[in-house]
Amino acid sequence: MYSLNKRLTLSLAGSLVLFFIFQTIMIDREVEKLSEQNLISRLEHDQKSLLAALKWQPPAKPELHQNYIPDIYMRAFSGHYYELTVAGHTFRSRSLWDEKLPQTKAPLVRDVAGPNDQLLLILSQNFKIHNKPVTIRIAEDISHLDAMTNTFQGSLLVLAAIAVLILLILQSLIIQYGLKPLLRIRQQLGLLERGEIHQITTPAPKEIMPLVAEINHLITLMNKRLQRSRHALGDLAHTLKTPLSVIQQIVERQESTADNIQLQNQLQQIEQRITRELARARTAGQSPGGQWLKPYDDLHELLNVFKKLFPDKTITLAISKALKIEADREDMLEIFGNLLENACKWSDSTVHCQVELIHNKLLIKIEDDGAGIEPDAYQHLLSRGIRADESKPGHGLGLAIVNEIVNAYGGDIKLEPSPTLKGLQVRITLLQS
CATH class of the missing domain: 1.10.287.130 (Signal transduction histidine kinase, dimerisation/phosphotransfer (DHp) domain)
Structure with missing residues (x-):
């Protein structure tokens, strides 16, 4: 048996988790892409600044005016570097100190080892001045960018996990609210079962x-x-x-x-x-x-019938007024009716009926002060049409009918000597929810 609530919860939870995983990956990629594009845009701007700082009138030597170059390229190992090559002359940023930028073939290369083990993103572009090629290679340390990206990824995962948790709680509440009509129907089925x-x-x-x-x-x-x-x-x-x-x-x-x-x-x-x-x-x-049977009222009414049928017998009932029996009224009347009738027929003068609930088990005991029967015949008597004494009136169906009803309820029936009245005692045990 599967739970509809559990099935819906697992299905929706799985969908949410997959959605957030996909969303987290896409956001992470987009943020990384935007960061890289912003970095490239800044490097391209610096390349144009370097190109503007280049003063060259052939055949004179090219010169690079430092006034046009951002100060960040002047500090040693600042993480911002350039190399400008024109007409066989190479200009390097002061930030490189005595280092050189690694050689690369592609126009854009990232995660290249640079000075002081910095991770560089290197952008290379070719320009022309006076029909002469000018190559500007500009680089920036992206270690801090990777650190920021990792921090962002961690924060994003935490926020996504919190969002998933909140949505799962909301989802559970929504499912419970949606299944409330089924719960009310289930409650009414219980009332229906009890006859209310x-x-x-x-x-x-x-x-x-x-x-x-x-x-x-x-x-x-x-x-x-x-x-x-x-x-x-x-x-x-x-x-x-x-x-x-x-x-x-x-x-x-x-x-x-x-x-x-x-x-x-x-x-x-x-x-x-x-x-x-x-x-x-x-x-x-x-x-x-x-x-459902109302034990106290229904059994007293049944006893009054038998007292009229057997006026010479003393019939007593021990039962709590608050006792409830979870069983069909007619089935229970069939059980008590058959057992009381048999007890009255076989008793000398006294019949006693006791009904009690012990640890979710309904215990029914009906005993008489008759001659009793041999223990070997107990199981035999529960068969349909069998009587203990052919001289006694009846068709031998009473105990068999009771046995069938008790078995239908998953209960147990035993015949045994009565410990108090010394006749026969019928003990029935029925499970209660």
């Missing part, structure tokens, strides 16, 4: 509105199907109740034979099952599908 709402109502961007609409449509369809199933079960139980009452009256008027007594017991079990399903259908009709 029945549709997603939060405003959503037009890009994900079709998804929200499809989810709402699917929820509506599922609720309608669930309601139809529940109502059909309730209608079936209600339809069977009247004919069953007629059959009971007919049987009661017959002579009390062993077959009639057994038939009355079976009819009584059917009536209890129908009564229970009618009670569940009534409670199901009061709530939409997917609603």
